[in-house]
Amino acid sequence: MWARDSQKTFIGDLTKAFNKSHTDVQLRVDLIPASNFVQKFGTAVGSGSGPDVVSIDLVYLPYFSSVGALEDITDRANTLSYKSGLDPAHMRLATYKGKLYALPFTSEASVLYYNKTLFKKAGLDPDKPPKTWADIETAARKIRELGDGYYGYVFSGACAGCNAFTFMPYIWASGGDVLKGRGDNPKPTFDSSIITEALSLYRRMWQQGVMAPLSRTDQGSNAGPAFASGKIGIYGSGAFFIPTLSKAKGFEWAVTPIPGKSGGYASFAGGDEIAIPKTSKNKDAAWSVIKWATGKDAQSVLAHDGIVPIRTDLLKSIYEPLNPNYPALARAMLRGRTPYSTVYNALFNDNNGPWITMIDDAVFKGNIEQAQRSAQQKALDIVSSGTSG
Amino acid sequence: MSGFTKQGPRNDTPYTPTAGVGRRRAGDLSWYQRRQLTGVLCVLPAALFITLFFFIPLVLAFWMSLYRWPLLGIHKFIGVANYVAAFHDSTFLHAAGFTAEYTLIITPILLIVGLILALLVKGSRRGTGFFRTVYFLPVPIGFASASFLWVWLVQPDVGPFGRILQMMHLVAQPPQWLAATASALFVVIAMVTWKTSGMQMILLMSGMQAIPTELEEAARVDGAGRWQVFFHITLPLLRPTLALVLVFSVAGSLLAFDQFYIITGGGPSNSTITAVYWIYHTSFVTFQLGYGSALSILLMLVLAAVSFVQLRLIHRSTEF
Structure with a gap:
């Protein structure tokens, strides 16, 4: 079986558990660097080699299903008694033209982490996390006003995937979307007005100096540690951040869902599927x-390693009791969404692609309208060249 | 090293018929034929390698460039459509322009720094060996590891460069080096200069050491000053080595990839994407292998043309 190297923390435990309980089949896992998993797997399938089982980031499933790289497992999956309990966002991504090509394996939900100690210091109620965009802006500004070295908000401005994970929920929770329509290759809506508003929120926080300066250039690895240092008010991340944060000392923190403009919440449904x-x-x-x-x-083993299980029917029994922050993550996961597109990689995950270029131009340079327009054009080009191929 | 550039005397020993004639039997190869066979056998491994790792991939790449060729799925013959598309691809055109700009900036810097270093360490005074080693040390480091090192050095929150400037009260906040095109390019250029000028130094130094000292001494006796000797004796005699260094450095800069991929990630706002970066991107991020091949072929043609022009210019200038 092939898996991403970022799954290292739990895949070992899982393999051990599998091999102990099975005598006829033994599992060996090869870890592939996450950054070039797609091309490694693509070339392997193209040349007829490759693994017997593969664990894939769910966003790539529409692509691999559409090019016939995966086995149709619709009939096999119908024999499972708990099929209806599997996370619907994962199931949607695993389906291509009515056929099922993978099953959910691990889940990940995006939430906001906030520093309760700083909330208290800034005169905010630490038990009342932000429920709207205005709440976020106010809280972030008040924390910034604590003085030098304290910042209200941080995000990884040079990391495309990070912003799919933590910025899209703001849009979804406010009734907007990044892609429009059903089908295998829906049209982008990068120029919609709700995205303008979400970008303006970030732009204002950046312009007022409320955001940590590293937000602009961070490619994903520095924002988390910055929050863990206790100097940042609010940071969007996933369940995978809890182990890092649990080691951080000197402040209290908690988890809250990513809110919409005037209430509600949403989450990016991330994770892997197995095919x-x-x-x-x-x-x-x-x-x-x-x-x-x-x-x-297996899902219990995952839950113990801090991974959100993909069995919505088991969340309450095997996951939520393990950590006081897990119920919030479980709630977020149930509200999780994932854009469905066979060209997802080029649209959203590419660090030189339209999604991150739009955020960079809008938030750090301020020409929001033009950023949205040119990103929309680039995204349309990608979508149309993807469908004709 | 000088054998690289100077034409040594031809090594043809004239055929002497007295040797071995008596032992020659029918069917045996003549001395001349044997000599030819030895020659062929000597170059055969190299020729095989070049065929296997250069000509075959080249033909394959050209063939693929005529197709719409996704990583997975069916490929389709589309003629020169990929080449036509390349000239309408605004990112590729920008990348090509940026690569040219980068090459034009870094080539003279590397050459001058290399020359200065070579002048400093060419003598045999005490300590020059030590400095030679110091200047050469970054060369064997891989480009990728060197790039990661520099990413850390210029990181505003944890990197020492910003901290040092702050301690010297030159800046209030550690600067965001990678947030603007000019400063990001500056970081890359500084890294590349640090990493590769040692190599240029060694090449130029050996070139300088190959210049007979009598020439410089004669010039001195005739009353030439240090600079006059340098500009009228050393530099002209160094031409072949300079040419070599120049061709290496221009080709290397036109193919720049790792340093930008790792340090700037093509940013800010895709302003530092180089030609090879974009080829990598089309081939392995958007999986258009056919289009990526077409871009590679175009880049190879440019590279061949540039090297050809350089070698022609040099060839002419070495005829005294």
Whole structure:
């Protein structure tokens, strides 16, 4: 089986558990660097080699399903008693033209982390996290007013994927979207007015100096540690950040959902799904791994390693009791969404692509309208060239 | 190193018929044929390598460039459409322009720094060996590791560069080096200069050491000053080495990728994307292998043309 190297923390425990409980099938996991997983897997399938089972970032499933890289597992999945309990966002991404090509494996939800100690210091109620965009702006500004070195908000302005994860929920929770319409390759809506407003929120916080300066150039690895240093008020991230943060000392923190403009909340449904490549030589064994991985035992192992389980029917029993912050993450996960597109990578995950270029131009340079217009044009080009290919 | 650039005397020993004639039997190869066979056998491994790792991939790339060729899925013959698209691809055109700009800026810097370093360490005074080693030390570091090192050095919150400037009261806040095109480019240029000028130094130094000292001494006796000797004796005699260094550095700069990919990530706002960066991007981010191949072929043509012009200019200038 192939997995991303970022799954290292739990995949070992999982393999051990599988091999202990199975005598006929044994599992060996190869970790592939996350940054070039897609091209490694693509070339492997293209050349007929590659693994028997693969764990893929769910955003790439529409692409791999559409090019016939994965085995259709619709019939096999129908035999599962708990199929209806599987996370709907994951199931949607695993479906291509009515057929199912993967099953959910791990989940990830995006939330806001906020520094309760700083909230108190700035005269805010630490038990009343922000519920609207205005709340966020006020809280961030008050924390910035504490003085030098304290900042209200931080995000990774040079990391495309990070902003799909933490910026899209602001749009969704306010009734907007980044893609419009159903189908395999929906049109982008980068020039919509709700995105203008979300970008303006970030722009104002940047312009007023409320955001930590590193936001502009961070490619994803510095914003988290900055929040963990206790000098930042609010930061958007996922469940994977909890272990890092639990080691941080000197301040209290908590988790709250990412709010919409005037209330409500949303989350990006991230994580991995597990599939059988077309080129797999042991499809039945591969299926036994998938079946086990979505079962209660495996999902409990994941929950203990801090991963949000993909079984909505088990969240209350195996996940939420483990940590006081988990219920908020579980709630966010149930409200999780993922853009469905066979050209997701080029649209949203590419660090030189239209999504991050738009955010960079709008937030740090201020020409919001033009940033949206040119990003929309680039995104349309990508979508139209993707469909004709 | 000088054998690289100077034409040594031809090594043809004239054929002497007295040797070995008596032992020659029918069917045996003549001395001349044997000599030819040895020659072929000697170059065969190199020729095989070049065929395997240069000519075959080149032909394949050209072939792929005529197709719409996604990483997965069906490929389709589309003729020269990829080449036509390249001239309408605003990012590629910008990348090509930026690469040219980068090459024009960095080439003279590397050459001058390399020359100065070479002048400093060419003698045999005490300590020159130490400095030679120091200046050369960054060269064996890989481009990727060097880039990561510099990313950390210029990081505003944890990197020492900003901290040092702040301690010297030159700036109030550690600067965001990578947030503006000019300063991001400056960081890359500083890194590349630090990393590669040692190599240029060694090449130029060996070139200088190959110049007979009598020439310089004669000039001194005739009353030439230090600078006159440098400009009228050293520099003209150094031409072949300079040419070599120049061709290396221009080709290397036109193919720049790692340093930008790692340090700037093409940013801010895609302003520091180089030609190779964009080829990588089209091939492995958007999976258009056919289009990526077409861009590679175009870049190769430019590179071949530039090197050809350079070598022609140099060839002419070495004829005294």
